[in-house]
Amino acid sequence: MRLTRLQRYYLYYTVLFLxxxxxxxxxxxxxxxxxxxxxxxxxxxVSMYATIGVFSRTSDVSxxxxxGRRVPAFxxxxxxGADWMSAASFMGLAGTLYLQGFQGLAYIxxxxxxxxxxALLLAPYLRRFGQFTIPDFLSARYGxxxxxxxxxxxxxxxxxxxxxxQIYGVGVITSRxxxxxxxxxxxxxxxxxxxxxxxGGMRAITWTQVxxxxxxxxxxxxxxxxxxxxVTGVPVPQVVYGSVLQQVTAxxxxxxxAPAETEVRELYRERAATYAEKIQHLPHSLLEERAYYAAxxxxxxxxxxxxxxxxxxxxxxxxxxxxxxxxxxxWERAQHEALERSQPPRPHAEAFPGTTEAxxxxxxxxxxxxxxxxxxxxxxxxxxxxxxxxxxxxxxARQSVFWSLLFIGILYVTxxxxxxxxxxxxxxxxxxxxxAKLPGWVMAxxxxxxxxxxxxxxxxxxxxxxxxxxxxxxxxxxxxIAGMPYxxxxxxxxxxxxxxxxxxxxxxxxxxxxxxxxVYFRVFRPQSSTQFRLVIAKILLLVVALMAALVAAxxxxxxLSMVAWxxxxxxxxxxxxxxxxxxxxxxxxxxxxxxxxxxxxxxxYYIARMEFGGHAxxxxxxxxxxxxxxxxxxxxxxxxxxxxxxTHVVVSLLTPANPEAEDFLACVREPxxxxxxx
Amino acid sequence: MPQPEISPYWRRTRxxxxxxxxxxxxxxxxxxxxxxxxxxxxxxxxxLGFYFAAQGVFFCxxxxxxxxxxxxxxxxxVHTVPSGQGGE
Numbered sequence: 165m166r167l168t169r170l171q172r173y174y175l176y177y178t179v180l181f182l183x184x185x186x187x188x189x190x191x192x193x194x195x196x197x198x199x200x201x202x203x204x205x206x207x208x209x210v211s212m213y214a215t216i217g218v219f220s221r222t223s224d225v226s227x228x229x230x231x232g233r234r235v236p237a238f239x240x241x242x243x244x245g246a247d248w249m250s251a252a253s254f255m256g257l258a259g260t261l262y263l264q265g266f267q268g269l270a271y272i273x274x275x276x277x278x279x280x281x282x283a284l285l286l287a288p289y290l291r292r293f294g295q296f297t298i299p300d301f302l303s304a305r306y307g308x309x310x311x312x313x314x315x316x317x318x319x320x321x322x323x324x325x326x327x328x329x330q331i332y333g334v335g336v337i338t339s340r341x342x343x344x345x346x347x348x349x350x351x352x353x354x355x356x357x358x359x360x361x362x363x364g365g366m367r368a369i370t371w372t373q374v375x376x377x378x379x380x381x382x383x384x385x386x387x388x389x390x391x392x393x394x395v396t397g398v399p400v401p402q403v404v405y406g407s408v409l410q411q412v413t414a415x416x417x418x419x420x421x422a423p424a425e426t427e428v429r430e431l432y433r434e435r436a437a438t439y440a441e442k443i444q445h446l447p448h449s450l451l452e453e454r455a456y457y458a459a460x461x462x463x464x465x466x467x468x469x470x471x472x473x474x475x476x477x478x479x480x481x482x483x484x485x486x487x488x489x490x491x492x493x494x495w496e497r498a499q500h501e502a503l504e505r506s507q508p509p510r511p512h513a514e515a516f517p518g519t520t521e522a523x524x525x526x527x528x529x530x531x532x533x534x535x536x537x538x539x540x541x542x543x544x545x546x547x548x549x550x551x552x553x554x555x556x557x558x559x560x561a562r563q564s565v566f567w568s569l570l571f572i573g574i575l576y577v578t579x580x581x582x583x584x585x586x587x588x589x590x591x592x593x594x595x596x597x598x599x600a601k602l603p604g605w606v607m608a609x610x611x612x613x614x615x616x617x618x619x620x621x622x623x624x625x626x627x628x629x630x631x632x633x634x635x636x637x638x639x640x641x642x643x644x645i646a647g648m649p650y651x652x653x654x655x656x657x658x659x660x661x662x663x664x665x666x667x668x669x670x671x672x673x674x675x676x677x678x679x680x681x682x683v684y685f686r687v688f689r690p691q692s693s694t695q696f697r698l699v700i701a702k703i704l705l706l707v708v709a710l711m712a713a714l715v716a717a718x719x720x721x722x723x724l725s726m727v728a729w730x731x732x733x734x735x736x737x738x739x740x741x742x743x744x745x746x747x748x749x750x751x752x753x754x755x756x757x758x759x760x761x762x763x764x765x766x767x768x769y770y771i772a773r774m775e776f777g778g779h780a781x782x783x784x785x786x787x788x789x790x791x792x793x794x795x796x797x798x799x800x801x802x803x804x805x806x807x808x809x810x811t812h813v814v815v816s817l818l819t820p821a822n823p824e825a826e827d828f829l830a831c832v833r834e835p836x837x838x839x840x841x842x
Numbered sequence: 843m844p845q846p847e848i849s850p851y852w853r854r855t856r857x858x859x860x861x862x863x864x865x866x867x868x869x870x871x872x873x874x875x876x877x878x879x880x881x882x883x884x885x886x887x888x889x890l891g892f893y894f895a896a897q898g899v900f901f902c903x904x905x906x907x908x909x910x911x912x913x914x915x916x917x918x919x920v921h922t923v924p925s926g927q928g929g930e
Contacts (some may be wrong), residue, residue, distance in 0.1 A: 272900070273870060284863060284906075285859070515881050535870060559911075577897050747859075
């Protein structure tokens with residue numbers, strides 16, 4: 165196989181990175197402290213990205229927005245892979261699969277299926293159109309600035325929350341692995357993003373994303389391959405985890421009916437009932453609670469109890485909710501959590517697990533709805549679609565969707581294996597062990613708050629229902645679970661960092677180009693010079709990045725769940741207008757505007773209604789569909805997307821056709837002509 | 843409303859796109875719908891329904907994209923006007 169010059173460069177780079185990792189492994193043997201290993205990875209990888217970023221600096225508009233349209237399909241696929249896979253894919257996905265079993269596979273199906281839609285419906289047409297942004301495309305198809313501005317709004321809305329979550333992820337990783345303070349970590353992340361994108365725009369981002377993809381995929385595969393080798397003797401986890409899954413299923417059938425487990429679940433059910441009662445008797449119950457603690461503190465003080473106990477009780481009293489409203493919120497959450505833990509666990513491999521036929525159908529519908537939302541959302545996220553402007557030709561754009569899907573699939577096919585191996589380790593090595601004798605890594609992650617253990621039945625042993633894991637912990641802790649040297653943990657951290665930085669870069673450029681190209685240049689100052697446009701773009705990039713870092717530094721707790729909404733928002737606002745614009749000549753401007761507004765409005769309304777409008781549904785534990793599956797709001801897109809399509813068709817048929825769309829369609833659909841510059 | 847002339851290239855593209863979308867739809871929503879029933883079967887050590895959602899469907903997606911690219915490549919070759927301004 166002949167390699168191109170670029171492929172050779174990246175091969176050297178990968179070898180260099182592997183040598184560097186091996187070198188650190190040797191140093192660790194000779195006593196290099198873990199913290200230094202963390203620093204070494206951070207400095208080495210970020211300076212690599214910075215070098216690429218500086219070498220790719222540019223002052224050409226086409227280079228800045230679309231990398232000069234010279235990115236070969238293979239590398240565009242790799243860059244799209246890194247662009248697409250965020251901190252959540254890298255750290256969260258395996259954990260979600262661990263917790264939800266089969267139900268979590270909706271993410272795998274939806275996120276890969278989205279690229280089929282990109283390939284068939286969008287990428288070739290965007291490339292043939294050949295401008296700079298997604299609002300460009302919609303505005304050229306339908307005419308006018310209204311469509312452009314709505315698209316800009318939707319693109320920025322979907323991207324900003326997403327970019328904040330990435331920078332937040334960088335903060336988490338740096339604070340955990342090199343023990344920087346979280347806020348400092350966030351600004352390290354900001355610097356990392358800027359060195360990649362500030363000077364070189366899309367061109368620099370593309371080549372750093374390729375570099376970041378290579379690191380993140382090596383980092384993702386290494387620990388699970390070692391774990392697989394340890395458990396099965398074969399280092400190809402994707403192929404052999406079927407047999408481990410069988411063992412997991414056998415352990416589950418034995419364990420889930422064990423008397424200790426049912427006892428623990430019963431205790432959690434009682435606790436949930438207690439909270440329900442308290443909530444019902446608000447505000448009286450809060451007063452009672454206060455009086456109880458006051459009396460208890462008095463009693464302990466007057467007896468000769470230990471000072472430590474009194475202090476602990478005092479703290480509990482201080483932490484009591486101040487108002488009735490606060491108490492309701494607080495207790496509802498506690499009740500919900502207890503109720504979750506009281507549910508019998510779902511067998512990992514069972515599809516749509518439920519005790520009754522109706523319950524199973526609900527789960528199946530929710531699975532399919534989530535798949536639908538994620539698929540359409542994937543095919544409408546502007547930072548991914550933008551990448552298909554950068555290939556040299558339409559054929560290469562098509563080809564690069566194939567490479568994107570392949571490179572993304574490598575991670576997504578591995579994630580379920582991660583989950584199964586982790587579950588096997590937990591079921592066979594943790595459950596039933598005396599809590600005092602749990603391995604060190606459990607304790608280490610408990611301190612950070614990502615694992616929590618509560619011996620609710622007081623038997624001193626760990627039951628499965630007593631253990632609660634944050635989804636992020638699965639990938640991050642796998643090296644420790646398998647007893648690997650610290651250098652592997654450092655490698656995983658470097659991979660997580662690469663995933664977060666690469667996605668943040670792409671999103672940042674999407675926001676910047678929407679503002680500088682679509683709003684400033686196209687709407688306000690069409691006569692401005694290209695030099696000046698570029699200056700504006702760079703200033704905006706800086707401002708948006710700073711804003712994202714400032715928001716991330718506030719540690720917004722709900723940010724990670726908000727990312728899921730980006731899919732619904734982008735899908736409902738952009739997908740119907742894009743697809744009907746290409747495939748239906750009769751689609752009109754009024755139809756597009758109406759569909760974007762209705763889709764976006766309905767989705768936002770649904771999210772707001774479910775998330776902020778009353779917590780009545782929290783009490784209805786039976787109707788909740790799982791802790792990670794807040795389907796009420798992540799599926800908001802289902803309604804928005806369908807409504808968007810219907811509105812587009814109806815309004816288009818009611819309004820006169822846009823005759824000027826003919827030229828546009830002729831250019832976009834036919835192979836021989838090219839619109840715009842290329 | 844006079845319908846504009848539809849070129850053979852576009853008609854073929856549309857037919858190909860439509861049929862592949864149908865395949866995508868059936869695989870994604872049709873087969874996964876029956877995941878419970880498929881889980882009764884064993885495939886490479888996995889319950890079949892689980893395997894399909896975790897890996898099988900991904901390989902099918904790759905197949906769709908490869909097939910589409912091949913067909914479009916040959917459509918392009920047949921229909922591109924050899925005037926030198928195609929740029930592809």
